[in-house]
Amino acid sequence: MVLTVDLVRRGALRWGEATAVQCGDHRLSFRQVDRLANRFANALAGHGLAPQDRVALLVDNGPLSIPIDFGCLKARAVRVPLNTRLSDSEHRAMIEQTRPKLLVASAGLSERGRSLASYLGMQVLCLNDDSAEEPGWLAAASDADPFLPTPPEDIVLALFTSGTTGTLKAAQHSQASYAAICANILANLSSPRRGDGMIHAASLIHASGTFVLPFWLRGGRSIVLEGFDPATYLDEIRAHEATHANLVPTMLQMLLDSTHDSDVGALRSIIYGASPMPRPVIEEALERWGPIFTQYYGQTEAPLALAVLAADDHVGADAPLAACGQVSIDVALDLVDESGEPVAPGEIGEIAVAGPMVHVGYLDAPELDRETQLEDGFIRTRDMARFDERGFLHLVDRTSDMIVTGGYNVYPREVEDVLLTHPGIAECAVVGAPDPKWVETVCAVIVPASGTDLTQQEIDGFVRQRLAAHKVPRRIEWAQSLPKSAVGKILRRELRDRFRSEAR
Numbered sequence: 001m002v003l004t005v006d007l008v009r010r011g012a013l014r015w016g017e018a019t020a021v022q023c024g025d026h027r028l029s030f031r032q033v034d035r036l037a038n039r040f041a042n043a044l045a046g047h048g049l050a051p052q053d054r055v056a057l058l059v060d061n062g063p064l065s066i067p068i069d070f071g072c073l074k075a076r077a078v079r080v081p082l083n084t085r086l087s088d089s090e091h092r093a094m095i096e097q098t099r100p101k102l103l104v105a106s107a108g109l110s111e112r113g114r115s116l117a118s119y120l121g122m123q124v125l126c127l128n129d130d131s132a133e134e135p136g137w138l139a140a141a142s143d144a145d146p147f148l149p150t151p152p153e154d155i156v157l158a159l160f161t162s163g164t165t166g167t168l169k170a171a172q173h174s175q176a177s178y179a180a181i182c183a184n185i186l187a188n189l190s191s192p193r194r195g196d197g198m199i200h201a202a203s204l205i206h207a208s209g210t211f212v213l214p215f216w217l218r219g220g221r222s223i224v225l226e227g228f229d230p231a232t233y234l235d236e237i238r239a240h241e242a243t244h245a246n247l248v249p250t251m252l253q254m255l256l257d258s259t260h261d262s263d264v265g266a267l268r269s270i271i272y273g274a275s276p277m278p279r280p281v282i283e284e285a286l287e288r289w290g291p292i293f294t295q296y297y298g299q300t301e302a303p304l305a306l307a308v309l310a311a312d313d314h315v316g317a318d319a320p321l322a323a324c325g326q327v328s329i330d331v332a333l334d335l336v337d338e339s340g341e342p343v344a345p346g347e348i349g350e351i352a353v354a355g356p357m358v359h360v361g362y363l364d365a366p367e368l369d370r371e372t373q374l375e376d377g378f379i380r381t382r383d384m385a386r387f388d389e390r391g392f393l394h395l396v397d398r399t400s401d402m403i404v405t406g407g408y409n410v411y412p413r414e415v416e417d418v419l420l421t422h423p424g425i426a427e428c429a430v431v432g433a434p435d436p437k438w439v440e441t442v443c444a445v446i447v448p449a450s451g452t453d454l455t456q457q458e459i460d461g462f463v464r465q466r467l468a469a470h471k472v473p474r475r476i477e478w479a480q481s482l483p484k485s486a487v488g489k490i491l492r493r494e495l496r497d498r499f500r501s502e503a504r
Contacts, residue, residue: 001152004178004213005073008037011216020216022197022240023063023224026132033067035143040071043141047123049101051076051148052155056100056122057205058082058113061224062131065204066212068104076148078155081205084109085486091116093168097363098158106131152176158363161300170363171301180356181303182213188305188328189271189296190244194219199242201228201251206487207274208246210304230258238265248274250488253281262288269294269311275489276395276413278420279321291315297324297395299381301359306331307393322417323392331355332378335385340374348396351381384411401492403432405440408470412492415473418466419444424452429482431496433475434503444473445495447482
């Protein structure tokens with residue numbers, strides 16, 4: 001069985017002195033990254049880390065991000081990434097659940113890292129202010145590969161989901177399942193060539209980081225930005241001769257709003273996912289930059305591409321831009337009812353998936369595992385969807401977000417998709433608000449586009465022309481912004497909880 005750590009070694013051996021990582025003015029070859037990974041693995045062992053101990057990573061994007069991740073693999077450590085945009089209390093909850101042995105922190109996050117480390121009695125290892133310079137504890141370690149005997153069931157990653165449900169839970173991936181994620185990307189989503197480069201502006205701890213190993217194996221570069229600045233993003237693409245990029249829809253919207261530049265240099269692929277893409281955004285992006293977009297649908301428990309809307313599927317009068325794509329070749333996907341039985345063709349059901357990239361279960365959550373696991377290795381995703389007549393998968397909503405009003409089921413995303421076609425609406429979220437007559441009523445929270453003056457009457461008429469009467473928002477609230485998770489997903493839960501609290 002293929003191990004993730006062996007893929008790291010293969011890439012280093014194959015590509016040697018070619019450039020593997022670019023970050024600002026810093027460049028690291030494949031061999032340099034591999035040796036840094038060895039030093040990191042040996043440094044962890046020198047600080048008392050045993051195989052399958054957990055290491056919390058409070059690390060910004062930087063030149064050492066990838067060597068650190070690879071070093072954890074070589075040390076047989078379990079990575080516990082802490083999203084740097086989360087609060088101190090959220091980080092504390094995460095480390096309480098995972099109980100790491102060590103914590104590694106970027107220089108700018110060292111104070112928080114030390115606070116978290118002292119909270120649970122962990123050791124903390126801090127990086128230098130110059131993010132490319134090796135700290136003393138790393139420079140002193142041997143750069144010989146430890147070559148630890150590694151079984152395929154070793155856990156390599158305990159990754160917390162984005163928290164849209166309000167319950168922190170960590171999906172665990174093994175040496176085998178993470179290697180399968182790499183194969184899944186190469187088979188379905190991207191086929192990089194030697195010298196290609198993917199630019200990473202989003203945090204490497206989530207979806208962006210899963211592209212590192214596929215590019216590494218094919219001799220491609222990882223171009224690491226410290227963050228996303230829409231005003232300079234296209235300049236960075238051109239300066240680094242990036243051929244591939246990955247963005248979440250919020251980032252793409254920000255990019256479109258900040259520049260009218262149509263020059264994307266050598267870029268030939270933009271991959272997007274993680275949250276629904278508003279149709280007006282992708283239509284404008286296609287008009288400006290052409291058919292270079294590919295969408296994926298996946299989740300933390302089963303990354304990365306359960307379904308793919310290929311670049312060719314974005315073209316033509318019948319382009320299914322509202323779909324999330326065709327099922328990936330290495331994925332088994334069914335739509336099931338509450339009892340786990342397949343629904344009839346054309347009907348809405350919960351997505352259930354199986355494949356080698358599926359996680360091995362949640363950390364210390366056996367009841368949650370039992371709730372989500374079906375027979376034959378399938379897991380429930382909590383996402384509702386339907387197939388159209390051409391086999392494209394269309395997400396409808398999360399099971400927890402469905403609104404029941406007067407006995408009718410309303411899926412918020414369907415209403416949001418209609419609202420977002422209105423030129424005066426920048427963002428919106430639809431949730432169920434308590435109602436004494438209907439039990440729940442459809443409520444839309446709308447962020448108007450700059451310079452527009454919308455009314456409830458106008459929105460009512462607009463939606464009524466396109467959807468059944470019971471799906472038309474009976475209540476509209478205007479807002480300057482919407483609550484979002486650390487990865488840019490709109491948190492309907494926070495809005496729903498506020499409405500319920502107000503109704504008490």
